[in-house]
Amino acid sequence: MNDLKTPPSNVEAERAVLGTILLDTASRNGDRVMDTCLSSGLTEESFFDPRNRTIYATMLTMNRQSKPLDILTLTEELNVTAKMEAIGGIGYLQGVIDQVPTAAHAEHYISIVKAKQLRRTLIERSTKVIEKCYDEEKNPDPGALLGEAEKSFLEIGGQDNKTMSWSAAVEDSLRRLDKMFESGGKKMEGLSTGLRHLDEKLQGLKPAEMIVIAARPSVGKTSLAMNIAESAALGQMLTLKNGMYPPVESDGGKMHPVGIFSLEMPVEALTKRMVSGRAHVNMWRVARNLVPKSEKEMLTQNIFHAADELRRAPIFVDDTAGLDVMDLRARARRMHKQHKIELIVIDYLQLCTCREAARMGSRQIEVSMISQQIKAMAKELKIPVIVLSQLSRANEQRGDKEEKPKLSDLRDSGAIEQDADVVFLLRRPSRTATSKDSGDEALAIIDVAKNRNGEIGEVKTNFIREYTRFEDRPLEATEPGENFQSSEPEPPPQQFVQDVFS
Numbered sequence: 001m002n003d004l005k006t007p008p009s010n011v012e013a014e015r016a017v018l019g020t021i022l023l024d025t026a027s028r029n030g031d032r033v034m035d036t037c038l039s040s041g042l043t044e045e046s047f048f049d050p051r052n053r054t055i056y057a058t059m060l061t062m063n064r065q066s067k068p069l070d071i072l073t074l075t076e077e078l079n080v081t082a083k084m085e086a087i088g089g090i091g092y093l094q095g096v097i098d099q100v101p102t103a104a105h106a107e108h109y110i111s112i113v114k115a116k117q118l119r120r121t122l123i124e125r126s127t128k129v130i131e132k133c134y135d136e137e138k139n140p141d142p143g144a145l146l147g148e149a150e151k152s153f154l155e156i157g158g159q160d161n162k163t164m165s166w167s168a169a170v171e172d173s174l175r176r177l178d179k180m181f182e183s184g185g186k187k188m189e190g191l192s193t194g195l196r197h198l199d200e201k202l203q204g205l206k207p208a209e210m211i212v213i214a215a216r217p218s219v220g221k222t223s224l225a226m227n228i229a230e231s232a233a234l235g236q237m238l239t240l241k242n243g244m245y246p247p248v249e250s251d252g253g254k255m256h257p258v259g260i261f262s263l264e265m266p267v268e269a270l271t272k273r274m275v276s277g278r279a280h281v282n283m284w285r286v287a288r289n290l291v292p293k294s295e296k297e298m299l300t301q302n303i304f305h306a307a308d309e310l311r312r313a314p315i316f317v318d319d320t321a322g323l324d325v326m327d328l329r330a331r332a333r334r335m336h337k338q339h340k341i342e343l344i345v346i347d348y349l350q351l352c353t354c355r356e357a358a359r360m361g362s363r364q365i366e367v368s369m370i371s372q373q374i375k376a377m378a379k380e381l382k383i384p385v386i387v388l389s390q391l392s393r394a395n396e397q398r399g400d401k402e403e404k405p406k407l408s409d410l411r412d413s414g415a416i417e418q419d420a421d422v423v424f425l426l427r428r429p430s431r432t433a434t435s436k437d438s439g440d441e442a443l444a445i446i447d448v449a450k451n452r453n454g455e456i457g458e459v460k461t462n463f464i465r466e467y468t469r470f471e472d473r474p475l476e477a478t479e480p481g482e483n484f485q486s487s488e489p490e491p492p493p494q495q496f497v498q499d500v501f502s
Contacts, residue, residue: 007048007119007120007123008116008119008120008123009048009049009116009120010048010112010113010116011048011049011052012099013109013112013113013116014047014048014049014052014113015052015095015096015099015100016099016100016105016109017033017037017042017056017106017109017110017113018052018055018056018059018096019096019097019098019099019100020033020100020102020103020105020106020109021033021034021037021059021069021103021106022069022070022071022074022096022097023097023100023102023103024103024106025068025069025070031063031069032103032106033103033106034059034063034069036106036107036110037110038063040110040111040114041114042056042110042113042114043060044056044057044060045117046113046114046117047113048116048117048120050086051086051087051088051092054078054083054086054087055074055078055087055093055096058074058077058078058081058083059074061077062074062077071093071094071097074093075090075093078093118156121156122153122156125152125153125156128152129145129148129149129152132145132148133145141355143324143327144324144326144355144356146327147324147326147327147330148326150327150330150333150334151326151329151330151333176189188203188204189203189204189206190202190203190204190205190206190207190209190384191204191205191232191256191342191343191384192204192205192231192232193205193228193231194227194228194230194231194232194236194470195227195446195459195461195470195471195472196472197459197460197461197472197473198446198448198459198461201448201451201454201455201456201457201459202422202448202451202454202455203454205228205232205343205384205386205422206384206421206453207382207383207384208378208379208381208382208383208384209378209384209385209421209422209452209453210374210375210378210384210385210387210419210420210421210422211384211385211386211387211420211421211422211423211424212349212386212387212388212389212410212416212420212422212423212424213225213386213387213388213389213424213426214388214389214390214391214405214409214410214416214423214424214425214426215390215391215405215425215426215427216390216391216393216395216396216405216427217390219426219427219428219431220426220428220444220463220468220470221347221348221388221426222264222265222273222347222348222388223273223277223463223468223469223470224424224426224446224470225345225347225386225388226260226270226273226274226277226345226468227277227469227470228343228345228386229258229260229315229343229345229386230274230277230278230310230313230315232256232258232342232343233255233256233257233258233313233314233315234255234309234310234313235253235254235255235256236253255313255314256314256342256343257314257315257316257339257340257341257342257343258313258314258315258316258341258342258343258344258345259315259316259317259318259332259335259336259339259341259343259344259345260315260316260317260318260344260345260347261318261319261320261323261328261331261332261344261345261346261347262317262318262319262347263319263320263321263322263323263346263347263348263351263352264347264348264351265319265347266319267317267319270317270319271310271317273468274310275303275306275307275310276303276306276467276468277467277468277469278306278309278310279299279302279303279305279306279307280302280464280467280469281299281302281303281306281467282466282467284466285466286299314339316335316339316341318331318335321351322351322353323352323353324352324353324354324355325352325353325354325369325370325373325374326354326355326356326373328346328352328373328377329373329376329377329380332344332377332381333380333381336381336383341381341383342383343383343384343385343386344377344378344381344383344384344385344386345385345386345387345388346374346385346386346387346388347388348387348388348389348390349367349370349371349374349387349388349389349390349416350367350389350390350411352370353366353370354366354369354370354373356369357369357370367415367416368415371415371416371418371419371420372415372419374387374419375419375420389410389411389416390411391405391409391410391411391425392409392410392411394406394408394409395409401432401434401435401436402429402432402434402435402436403427403432403434403435404425404427404447405425405427405447406425406449407423407425407449407450409425410423417450420450421450421451421452421453422448422450422451422452423448423449423450423451424446424447424448424449425446425447425449426444426445426446426447427444427445427447428443428444428445428463429443429445430443441465442462442463442464442473443460443461443462443463443473444460444461444462444463444470445458445459445460445461446458446459446460446461447459460473461473
């Protein structure tokens with residue numbers, strides 16, 4: 001039976017890795033083995049034996065400084081840094097080379113060292129979790145412990161090789177720019193929002209970005225977010241043409257898995273809204289039996305067709321209420337690993353909690369930490385994260401006839417404005433009696449108030465209230481005779497209950 005108190009290790013394999021590096025650098029291959037070590041994420045902590053750890057750390061330093069690496073230069077470096085005695089002298093170093101006859105099996109030795117390190121990491125993190133479980137005084141909340149444990153273990157697989165060299169980053173950017181030139185500006189950098197004019201301004205929702213959709217209650221934040229999620233998941237946009245809504249492909253029709261954290265609405269209400277919106281069916285009229293018999297058959301067909309399309313959409317919903325932000329991050333990691341999620345939607349930020357900050361008694365600090373964690377999640381998973389947020393009443397109290405919201409109106413914390421890469425300030429002029437566009441029931445304005453990597457400015461869209469649906473709006477001609485080709489919007493209903501689904 002193995003002694004569980006002895007951490008897993010293979011000192012011979014560690015020596016073999018060091019030996020193959022020295023053999024390889026002395027041959028025509030140059031730095032092949034060292035490059036393999038670096039690409040595999042092998043660090044000095046990967047070595048259990050302190051002597052091997054010291055030697056590998058010295059090799060890494062010499063490699064970063066572009067110094068030639070062989071037995072003589074390594075010996076000199078260890079002597080200069082006064083580490084030769086710590087490794088056991090020149091005899092130990094010579095034994096490292098003598099142990100390995102060839103560098104051909106370097107990958108196998110590296111895999112052994114990595115496997116042992118993984119076991120030690122698992123043991124170390126498990127031990128910390130166990131210790132916290134026993135200390136109930138310092139860790140009274142078992143739910144928080146579960147979230148920390150889950151985060152700790154899910155992080156292990158994503159720790160390696162996070163650093164990219166500057167030259168590699170430049171090459172990657174060059175390839176992206178080259179593709180943009182080849183596509184003639186037709187291919188976006190990120191995921192489509194389903195709204196052409198918004199895509200033109202943003203160039204899509206880019207990886208690692210935190211996108212905030214902010215508005216006052218009942219303006220349509222959730223509707224806009226769900227429209228974007230649907231478009232990304234199905235790889236389609238819906239346009240209105242001659243009274244019909246033919247599917248138009250976006251991103252070549254590619255489906256992108258979407259994760260939704262619905263802290264406000266249950267999944268049943270969410271799916272009902274999405275089906276009715278895609279089918280263009282007024283569920284309020286259906287629920288009250290106000291649909292004429294002549295229309296029922298067609299509407300039923302539309303509903304079944306929309307449900308069939310959405311059934312195959314790669315959308316994954318977690319409707320747990322009052323999630324702690326650390327629990328949310330852990331669930332997002334798991335969702336990302338299981339389903340290869342490419343976009344996350346959080347509805348909405350102010351309904352998240354943060355146990356750690358809540359103890360301080362400051363809502364501003366709590367919201368600030370929630371915002372920071374969501375931004376960190378976007379960077380960690382390298383996918384766009386859309387988060388909905390409430391606006392304060394400040395825009396209604398400034399005396400502005402249009403009541404245009406500002407970035408400073410983001411509720412509870414200025415950290416949201418700071419952390420976000422993109423901020424949409426959504427408003428509907430028809431809700432403001434003093435607005436010059438108050439008579440346009442369909443008009444919804446998405447003000448891109450912040451865009452870290454692109455344009456800012458307003459994008460006009462149509463919001464069809466009875467379908468809770470955002471759609472492209474024809475661009476207004478700026479010069480006489482200028483003609484913009486765009487789909488024709490459906491006229492808004494004459495009478496409709498105020499914001500039933502907003």
